[in-house]
Amino acid sequence: MSQHDPTLADDAASDIANQELSVEDVARMQRDTPDAEDQQPKAPSDAPAPIPPIHPPPLLKRPVSGRYRGRLGGFEVELRVDVDRLRPLKRVSGDFFLTAGATKSYFGSFVVHAPTITVAPDLVTIDGLGEYTYATGAPKLRITIPRVIVLNPPADATLRFFTLAHQPGATYLCRFESAFFRTLQIETDRVSDVTSTVFASYHTGSLPSPQPHRTISVAGSLVEAGVEVQVSQASNVIDISGAGNGVWSNAELHASMAQHFSLFKDEPQFKVWEVVAQNHDLHFQGIGLLGIMFDQVGQQRQGCAVFHRLMAGSTPEVLRKQLYTYVHELGHCFNLLHSWQKSLAQPPGVDRPGALSWMNYPQFFTPGGEAAFWNAFPFQFDTEELVHLRHAFRNHVIMGGSNFAVNSALEDPERFNRPIEDHSGLELEIAAPRSFMLGEPVAVELKLRAIDPRGRDVTPYLHPNLALVDVAIQRPGGQITVYRPMIEHCVEPKVVRLEAGSPISETAYIGYGKDGLYFDAPGLYKLRASYTAPDGSPIVSDPIDLRVRSPITAADDEIAELYLGEEQGMLFYLAGSDSPSLKHGNAALDLVLDKHADHPLAVYARLQKGFNLGREFKTIEPNRAKVSVRKPATEESQELLAGIGGARTEEIAARTAVYETAMATLGTSSRTREVATAGASGERRSRGSRT
Amino acid sequence: MQVHVAFQDGFANDEVVIRVNGREVIRETSLSGRDPLVPVAAVRQVEIEPAAATMRVDVPTRGLSRSFDVNFRESPYLGVAIVGDKIMLRRSSRPFEYA
Numbered sequence: 001m002s003q004h005d006p007t008l009a010d011d012a013a014s015d016i017a018n019q020e021l022s023v024e025d026v027a028r029m030q031r032d033t034p035d036a037e038d039q040q041p042k043a044p045s046d047a048p049a050p051i052p053p054i055h056p057p058p059l060l061k062r063p064v065s066g067r068y069r070g071r072l073g074g075f076e077v078e079l080r081v082d083v084d085r086l087r088p089l090k091r092v093s094g095d096f097f098l099t100a101g102a103t104k105s106y107f108g109s110f111v112v113h114a115p116t117i118t119v120a121p122d123l124v125t126i127d128g129l130g131e132y133t134y135a136t137g138a139p140k141l142r143i144t145i146p147r148v149i150v151l152n153p154p155a156d157a158t159l160r161f162f163t164l165a166h167q168p169g170a171t172y173l174c175r176f177e178s179a180f181f182r183t184l185q186i187e188t189d190r191v192s193d194v195t196s197t198v199f200a201s202y203h204t205g206s207l208p209s210p211q212p213h214r215t216i217s218v219a220g221s222l223v224e225a226g227v228e229v230q231v232s233q234a235s236n237v238i239d240i241s242g243a244g245n246g247v248w249s250n251a252e253l254h255a256s257m258a259q260h261f262s263l264f265k266d267e268p269q270f271k272v273w274e275v276v277a278q279n280h281d282l283h284f285q286g287i288g289l290l291g292i293m294f295d296q297v298g299q300q301r302q303g304c305a306v307f308h309r310l311m312a313g314s315t316p317e318v319l320r321k322q323l324y325t326y327v328h329e330l331g332h333c334f335n336l337l338h339s340w341q342k343s344l345a346q347p348p349g350v351d352r353p354g355a356l357s358w359m360n361y362p363q364f365f366t367p368g369g370e371a372a373f374w375n376a377f378p379f380q381f382d383t384e385e386l387v388h389l390r391h392a393f394r395n396h397v398i399m400g401g402s403n404f405a406v407n408s409a410l411e412d413p414e415r416f417n418r419p420i421e422d423h424s425g426l427e428l429e430i431a432a433p434r435s436f437m438l439g440e441p442v443a444v445e446l447k448l449r450a451i452d453p454r455g456r457d458v459t460p461y462l463h464p465n466l467a468l469v470d471v472a473i474q475r476p477g478g479q480i481t482v483y484r485p486m487i488e489h490c491v492e493p494k495v496v497r498l499e500a501g502s503p504i505s506e507t508a509y510i511g512y513g514k515d516g517l518y519f520d521a522p523g524l525y526k527l528r529a530s531y532t533a534p535d536g537s538p539i540v541s542d543p544i545d546l547r548v549r550s551p552i553t554a555a556d557d558e559i560a561e562l563y564l565g566e567e568q569g570m571l572f573y574l575a576g577s578d579s580p581s582l583k584h585g586n587a588a589l590d591l592v593l594d595k596h597a598d599h600p601l602a603v604y605a606r607l608q609k610g611f612n613l614g615r616e617f618k619t620i621e622p623n624r625a626k627v628s629v630r631k632p633a634t635e636e637s638q639e640l641l642a643g644i645g646g647a648r649t650e651e652i653a654a655r656t657a658v659y660e661t662a663m664a665t666l667g668t669s670s671r672t673r674e675v676a677t678a679g680a681s682g683e684r685r686s687r688g689s690r691t
Numbered sequence: 692m693q694v695h696v697a698f699q700d701g702f703a704n705d706e707v708v709i710r711v712n713g714r715e716v717i718r719e720t721s722l723s724g725r726d727p728l729v730p731v732a733a734v735r736q737v738e739i740e741p742a743a744a745t746m747r748v749d750v751p752t753r754g755l756s757r758s759f760d761v762n763f764r765e766s767p768y769l770g771v772a773i774v775g776d777k778i779m780l781r782r783s784s785r786p787f788e789y790a
Contacts, residue, residue, distance in 0.1 A: 282729065285734065291790045296728075338728075344727055363781065
């Protein structure tokens with residue numbers, strides 16, 4: 001079983017995935033299928049037909065469409081087969097999950113848009129070439145599902161992968177799980193100033209509309225799309241005071257969601273909060289807002305709101321509008337755009353202003369406008385939207401789908417996403433001061449704690465230098481990189497018992513590494529850390545924000561420029577150095593002390609110089625094979641470090657304390673640690689930990 | 692009569708001029724959409740006579756122009772949008788609603 005590609009039985013066939021294909025290759029693949037193992041229906045004989053015996057009518061066979069689940073090695077697959085049942089789309093898709101230690105994380109997805117479906121009396125066979133979110137060595141697949149009578153339980157599906165050369169890859173035996181393709185949990189809350197009834201159901205025959213007429217609810221509309229809906233019983237009435245002046249802004253709605261959505265988590269999940277409110281800011285700008293998907297911050301699309309201001313009452317027209325709005329907003333939560341704006345998607349779709357869909361606006365319907373829309377609207381999503389709901393890659397449809405990896409430069413963007421399941425009993429936290437001035441060295445604190453009361457075994461090395469903890473940094477423009485220390489330290493593996501209530505922590509400078517300077521521009525950064533536990537479980541922290549502030553004064557600007565250099569970054573990383581190769585960096589720090597001795601940021605130059613002078617420093621002289629040793633310049637060191645307390649403002653004290661601790665971690669002398677007092681003051685720090 | 696003009700989707704820092712029977716009635720500058728999920732950039736009310744007229748919409752920032760025959764009595768609510776490289780006019784007898 002491959003450890004890296006869930007479609008391969010082993011890793012040997014993965015090279016084939018790099019071949020370039022011609023149109024002849026693709027046509028041949030569509031004609032060829034893997035060696036048939038199954039019986040095809042036989043052609044009828046030419047012999048005279050005997051008098052047919054009378055047989056009882058055949059029992060109905062079960063549909064095969066739905067959701068299946070299988071496991072092989074460390075991989076789990078959720079398979080979706082869509083070839084019969086309501087509005088079959090003749091597609092199959094799936095999501096892979098990887099089990100590592102005590103965690104299960106999303107690995108990737110696949111879809112087959114145009115499979116070949118062969119239906120025999122006793123077997124359904126589905127063949128196709130998949131599209132994947134990752135590079136796979138075995139992109140072809142075959143699914144076989146025995147046909148059973150309705151009196152029998154659903155049959156298992158066998159999912160086999162093949163290389164392009166028809167070599168067998170991995171095989172999964174998948175148990176039938178559900179007739180639905182997805183499952184969504186909805187929590188609906190109402191704001192206290194909404195006096196009209198929260199929508200329950202509407203009969204589509206109440207006003208002119210196409211057949212079949214039926215009574216449908218919000219949940220029912222999604223069921224018709226193949227999405228199972230679980231309605232949360234934790235339904236609250238939210239006090240209107242959360243909206244300040246009784247009118248909601250998007251920011252207030254988001255804050256209310258964080259407070260009231262009992263299923264809320266800052267991670268992807270098929271869970272959504274729908275709040276029924278009365279008034280929105282836009283109403284008072286003359287805009288007739290019926291509803292809004294307001295959650296466009298952080299892990300997005302987890303919440304939406306409908307506004308009864310323009311939908312009060314119980315007439316058929318009002319109920320129809322309510323049903324439409326409630327479902328329309330949920331469509332946005334599933335990442336569906338308006339019908340006439342599909343070209344705004346990434347990648348762009350085709351605009352469909354004439355779509356008879358929940359996602360169109362009746363008044364924008366072309367041709368014919370509102371009346372024409374309602375006369376023809378079947379109260380459904382259109383086919384393309386159904387494909388998205390049922391078969392889109394997981395992160396394109398799930399609420400909160402990986403926002404952290406947008407524009408990511410990560411090779412493995414899933415590495416810093418929260419596992420789907422986590423039984424590791426461990427929690428990782430990353431913390432840092434909320435803001436830094438441009439040029440300040442950025443240091444973070446990493447803390448690992450056992451949340452299992454019995455404790456957990458851990459390798460107690462949290463410093464990124466020791467390669468068990470990675471820190472992902474999202475820059476203001478959205479680019480994400482992983483901090484790579486200049487020097488990786490190899491340590492003897494050691495496992496210790498981490499008891500609950502006794503966390504371990506480490507402070508690390510991460511401003512400079514193999515990729516250069518990581519915080520060399522003003523703006524908002526996001527950090528997230530990942531630790532690998534001894535059993536392989538990835539322990540991922542919550543993300544934290546960190547702002548690098550622009551220089552305000554000319555002195556701020558000059559110091560930032562003096563600190564933001566490659567050599568200076570190396571000096572911050574090494575806590576100072578006598579190395580001649582870093583003389584320009586040292587000269588820059590000297591200039592800070594000469595010209596800006598009283599500036600708050602000068603404290604870092606003092607720390608650098610003071611720490612370095614306070615320790616012994618060995619230099620190998622070139623061409624002489626001799627080691628010269630500079631003894632600690634204790635008086636100079638003390639003079640520099642003693643000046644820190646006065647020069648350090650309260651504002652900067654906490655940040656320098658973190659950096660001092662990071663430098664101390666690098667093994668500076670105990671004497672210098674005594675001299676440099678780390679007095680953290682009350683500046684609030686940004687903390688991110690999983691709960 | 693009062694006519695409601697909604698500048699809907701497709702605008703990005705655009706200048707828009709609306710003339711009715713040659714008379715300028717609305718001029719907007721730096722018109723931009725606020726949110727793709729709420730496709731309206733601005734809403735204006737303007738008194739227009741007569742009830743039926745030719746309405747010309749110019750978007751100088753895009754080099755686009757288009758004229759429409761409009762019965763303002765039947766459609767006092769108008770939605771102006773840029774779709775692709777065309778100016779579109781949506782007409783309604785009642786206020787536009789957005790979701």
